[in-house]
Amino acid sequence: MNATARRMFELVEPIGVIPYAADEPNEAMFALGFTNYWDTYFAGRAAPLGLVPAQVVDALFYNFAPGEVARHIPQVWDTTTPEAAIAARQRGCVRALRRILADHVDSPAFARATELLLRAATSAPVEGRPMYAALRAIPIPADTVARLFHAASMLREHRGDGHIAALMIEGVGGLEAHVLHALDVGMPAQKFGRIHHLPPAQLTAVIDGMRDRDLIAADGWLSDTGRAIKQRVEALTDDLAAKPYESLQPDELDELVTTLEPLAKLLLADQDW
Known part of the structure; x- marks a missing residue:
């Protein structure tokens, strides 16, 4: 597992999930005329793709x-x-x-970290990274805080594109990925937030298919095969997510980590989910 990519994921993810973890982004989207959360989710995340049909968004998001x-x-x-x-x-x-x-957002360290993160976020090749490429095509904002969010969003989608590739290599479908994650963290799939709302028959069919492939053991939890696949997916995801950070010198990376660590703690403390 690529330790640098994993550590940066832990520090960048709390910034990247702000659209889904705070009230203000939803309020801004509701002001446009939306009335439910999932409309704001799809409009906000799919917007960089432009006016593409549902089939394209479904393919790129992968797990709905x-x-x-x-x-x-x-x-x-x-x-x-x-x-x-x-x-x-x-x-x-x-x-x-x-x-x-x-x-924190008015400090020189914050401004410096923003520029380092933005450099990393704009340094990776876009080939095979459709969601990342779509965000790369958006003009970089001038405001420092907006730049930090934009950089984190690009890195999150860059990692997500690689994660989908890793899942596909292992033959794990989108809904199966949710089941795999839920069981890996010790949660019954039926209680996992991203799939608990599915019709019981549909979710049962997904679980039964994974059991038939020996990903799930007779007791309902991950088998040795399922756990090994989950570990390989995570390791490959980290490996594929490492490229942006290769643009930074070791001392710059250390500086970035030092600045982001307390910010990540504050963001995680505010996220009650």
Whole structure:
């Protein structure tokens, strides 16, 4: 497992999930006319792709149940435009980061960390990274806090593109990935937030298929085969996520980690999920 990529994931992820972990981004999206969370999710995340059909978003997001994406795409574009969604999400995330991080955002160390993270986020090849490439095509904002969020978003989608590749190599489907993760952390799949809402018959069919492939043992938890696959997926995901950080010198990487560590703690403390 690539230790650098894993550590940076731990520090960058709390920034990257701000659209889903704080109220301000949702409020900014609701101000555009949306009335439910999942419309804001699909509009906000898919906006960099432009006006593409549901099939494209479904393929790139990978882990939604059949038909789930089509309940939101392309209908969300009757409410707003991709450009407006990008701007609203960014405004909301900046407000959330400023609230949570307070005076940290005005420090020279924060500005320096932002530029280091942005350098890493814009240094990797885009080939085979569709979500990352879409974000790379968005103009980089001028505001320092917005730049930090944009950098974290690019790195999150870069890692996500690699994670999907790792899952596909191991033959793990999108819904299966949720089951694999839930069981790996000791949670019954039926209680995991991303899939607990599925019709019981559909979720049972996914679990039964994984049991038939010896990913799940007779007791309902991961088999040795399933746990080995999960470990390989995580290790390859880290390996594939390492490229951006190769653009930084060792002392720059150390400096970035030192600055991000207390910020990540504040962000995690604010995330009650």
